[in-house]
Amino acid sequence: MTETTFTFRVDETLKAAFAEAAKSNDRTGAQLLRDYMRDFVRQQQEAADYNAWFRAKVQTGIAAADAGDVLSAEEVEAEAEAWRAEVRRKLAGPAS
Numbered sequence: 001m002t003e004t005t006f007t008f009r010v011d012e013t014l015k016a017a018f019a020e021a022a023k024s025n026d027r028t029g030a031q032l033l034r035d036y037m038r039d040f041v042r043q044q045q046e047a048a049d050y051n052a053w054f055r056a057k058v059q060t061g062i063a064a065a066d067a068g069d070v071l072s073a074e075e076v077e078a079e080a081e082a083w084r085a086e087v088r089r090k091l092a093g094p095a096s
Helices: 012-024 029-066 073-092
Strands: none
Touching: 012 029
C-alpha cells in the first residue's frame, strides 16, 4: 500500500486534547485519524449501497404497479388481519 501525507490545519487546543486522548488509549493521533477515515469511507459506501438497493426496490415496485401487478386495499387488509390473528394466536400460547 502506497502511503501519502495528509496535512490540514487544526486549532492547537484541539490538537493537544486529541493527542492526549489518543495517548490515553495507547494510540497515536495518526492511528485514530486513519481509523476514522476508514470508518467514514465504509459508512459512505454502505449508505451508497443501501441507496442503490432501495432505488432498485422502488423501481421494481413502480414497474409492478405500471404492469397492474398490485393488490387492492381489501386484499392487503385481509392479509394483514390474517397475520394479526396468527400473532395473537401465538401470543396467547397453547390452549389449556
